[in-house]
Amino acid sequence: MNEIFGIPLPALLGQLMLGLVNGSFYALLSLGLAVIFGMLHIINFAHGALYMMGAMFSWLAMVYLGIGYWRSLLLVPLFVGAIGIVIERFLLQWIYKLDPLYGLLLTFGVALIIGGGFRYVFGSSGQPYSIPPELGGAVDLGFMFLPKYRMWVIVASLTICFATWFMIEKTRLGAYLRAGTENPGLTQAFGINVPVMVMLTYAFGTALAAFAGVLAAPTTQVSPLMSSNMIITVFAVVVIGGMGSIMGSIITGLGLGVIEGLTKVFYAQASSTVVFIVMVIVLMVRPAGLFGKEK
Amino acid sequence: MSATEYLRVSKLHAFYGESHILHGMDFTVRRGECVSLLGRNGAGRTTTLRALMGLTGKRTGSIVINGREAIDMAPHKIAQLGVGYCPEERGIYSSLTTEENLLLPPRVGSGGMSVEELYEMFPNLAERRHSQGTRLSGGEQQMLALARILRTGARLLLLDEISEGLAPVIVQKLGEIIRELKTRDYTIVLVEQNFRFAAPLADRMFVVEHGQIAAEIAQSELAGRMDYLQELLGV
Ligand SMILES: Nc1ncnc2c1ncn2[C@@H]1O[C@H](COP(=O)(O)OP(=O)(O)OP(=O)(O)O)[C@@H](O)[C@H]1O
Ligand SMILES: [Mg+2]
Numbered sequence: 238m239n240e241i242f243g244i245p246l247p248a249l250l251g252q253l254m255l256g257l258v259n260g261s262f263y264a265l266l267s268l269g270l271a272v273i274f275g276m277l278h279i280i281n282f283a284h285g286a287l288y289m290m291g292a293m294f295s296w297l298a299m300v301y302l303g304i305g306y307w308r309s310l311l312l313v314p315l316f317v318g319a320i321g322i323v324i325e326r327f328l329l330q331w332i333y334k335l336d337p338l339y340g341l342l343l344t345f346g347v348a349l350i351i352g353g354g355f356r357y358v359f360g361s362s363g364q365p366y367s368i369p370p371e372l373g374g375a376v377d378l379g380f381m382f383l384p385k386y387r388m389w390v391i392v393a394s395l396t397i398c399f400a401t402w403f404m405i406e407k408t409r410l411g412a413y414l415r416a417g418t419e420n421p422g423l424t425q426a427f428g429i430n431v432p433v434m435v436m437l438t439y440a441f442g443t444a445l446a447a448f449a450g451v452l453a454a455p456t457t458q459v460s461p462l463m464s465s466n467m468i469i470t471v472f473a474v475v476v477i478g479g480m481g482s483i484m485g486s487i488i489t490g491l492g493l494g495v496i497e498g499l500t501k502v503f504y505a506q507a508s509s510t511v512v513f514i515v516m517v518i519v520l521m522v523r524p525a526g527l528f529g530k531e532k
Numbered sequence: 533m534s535a536t537e538y539l540r541v542s543k544l545h546a547f548y549g550e551s552h553i554l555h556g557m558d559f560t561v562r563r564g565e566c567v568s569l570l571g572r573n574g575a576g577r578t579t580t581l582r583a584l585m586g587l588t589g590k591r592t593g594s595i596v597i598n599g600r601e602a603i604d605m606a607p608h609k610i611a612q613l614g615v616g617y618c619p620e621e622r623g624i625y626s627s628l629t630t631e632e633n634l635l636l637p638p639r640v641g642s643g644g645m646s647v648e649e650l651y652e653m654f655p656n657l658a659e660r661r662h663s664q665g666t667r668l669s670g671g672e673q674q675m676l677a678l679a680r681i682l683r684t685g686a687r688l689l690l691l692d693e694i695s696e697g698l699a700p701v702i703v704q705k706l707g708e709i710i711r712e713l714k715t716r717d718y719t720i721v722l723v724e725q726n727f728r729f730a731a732p733l734a735d736r737m738f739v740v741e742h743g744q745i746a747a748e749i750a751q752s753e754l755a756g757r758m759d760y761l762q763e764l765l766g767v
Binding site: 412413416418419420425428429430432 | 585586587606607608610611612617619623625626627628632635636637638640681684
């Protein structure tokens with residue numbers, strides 16, 4: 238009797254859960270892209286490389302420095318955020334006045350350099366990163382087993398996503414960010430140091446990507462190649478959600494994760510393409526994306 | 533430099549990309565004085581204010597604000613000298629509520645007006661504090677654009693066409709506010725198309741033509757120079 242449309246309930250809920258986990262990663266990554274795009278008008282193609290660095294650095298910190306998961310969860314995003322500052326100061330700040338296409342090409346180049354560098358040093362084989370003992374095992378819900386770590390990924394991502402949303406939409410610092418996004422010149426003429434704000438925004442976006450990378454490390458093989466599939470889907474998510482909307486990127490990320498998960502249950506062959514099918518449909522109906530503003 | 537001089541602009545040239553817009557602006561404003569920049573459309577008055585704020589492209593010459601050279605300063609540094617800028621397009625943020633718009637500019641000096649005082653001066657803004665900034669009427673947006681720089685403690689106000697496109701009662705109210713600000717010893721640069729609005733308020737008027745000061749007229753000389761102004765401005 239535990240069936241819906243002929244699918245056993247535990248299988249359905251299990252895929253829903255996996256979909257939510259993937260959706261959490263999509264949400265974190267597309268949120269970072271949205272925050273960066275809003276302020277810098279740059280489509281940050283280095284995002285996947287930063288995500289990969291988040292996972293690689295947690296693995297390195299574990300193996301070489303004995304720094305465990307919980308400390309990595311805090312330290313690695315800070316470290317990668319600092320790398321973000323370097324990228325912004327040395328590269329991005331020079332191209333803000335140019336066509337956004339240059340930003341896309343430049344960050345794509347950065348991604349290639351980072352990815353290539355890591356492959357050169359560490360090869361492409363995957364490394365295991367174990368789940369912290371506190372989050373090992375599963376909870377028996379009676380009708381299904383719920384792996385604790387998956388629960389944690391969803392809770393942690395959503396907490397960070399909504400904290401970011403709250404910070405941007407409801408606080409004074411967020412008002413500076415919104416103002417700087419809408420009219421940087423005037424905002425600076427009010428005495429707000431917009432260039433520093435832009436730099437910190439990029440650092441924050443990169444830290445979000447690295448946070449996603451640390452969260453992902455125990456769920457996958459950590460390797461310089463780990464971001465390639467993820468990031469393509471994330472860009473599709475961004476296209477579907479529409480660039481620039483904070484809440485839009487969170488909702489779209491989660492929603493598409495769930496759609497992907499459910500497709501696995503009902504028509505597994507389409508599960509890897511469903512996001513792109515949705516993308517095509519959305520583009521036909523709303524070219525600016527679900528939450529994007531039409532120009 | 534005389535002790536009472538608050539703003540000295542000399543040989544100011546400003547560019548937008550390749551376009552050379554200001555061709556050596558020269559004028560001074562004394563502490564507590566209200567001057568008006570008049571001129572035809574496209575004469576370069578908005579560009580003058582934007583150049584003062586560091587918002588144009590390349591600038592050369594000298595801009596001394598309260599004794600500090602500002603020609604090479606970034607806009608936020610210039611604001612921190614105690615300058616409040618009210619742009620021609622008003623610059624109300626649509627992604628901020630009325631109150632967030634009001635509270636946005638950080639303090640740049642001491643002795644700014646309190647939020648309560650401003651809400652008393654502009655009761656409409658208090659009523660609509662939670663509305664999106666750009667949902668306000670044109671007049672309310674102008675009040676907001678003015679109110680938000682009075683909160684910051686700025687002592688030099690650069691106001692661009694604040695009376696433009698507004699109903700006569702609102703223009704009259706703005707006139708009262710400028711008068712009130714003059715009694716509080718603000719230094720004001722009033723860019724105006726509306727001669728009738730500016731003339732009674734300004735201690736001195738500068739006529740801007742082709743990015744230069746073409747004439748300076750003191751309040752006391754006004755009657756005698758009406759013909760000249762009429763011809764120049766078509767008033
Ligand atoms: N961003 C810009 N890029 C290039 N040229 C500009 C720019 N803004 C203004 N100009 C030019 O600079 C000249 C002066 O413009 P400005 O806006 O300062 O005039 P104004 O005196 O304020 O007149 P009004 O506000 O009545 O139009 C005009 O010829 C205008 O076309
Ligand atoms: Mg103008």
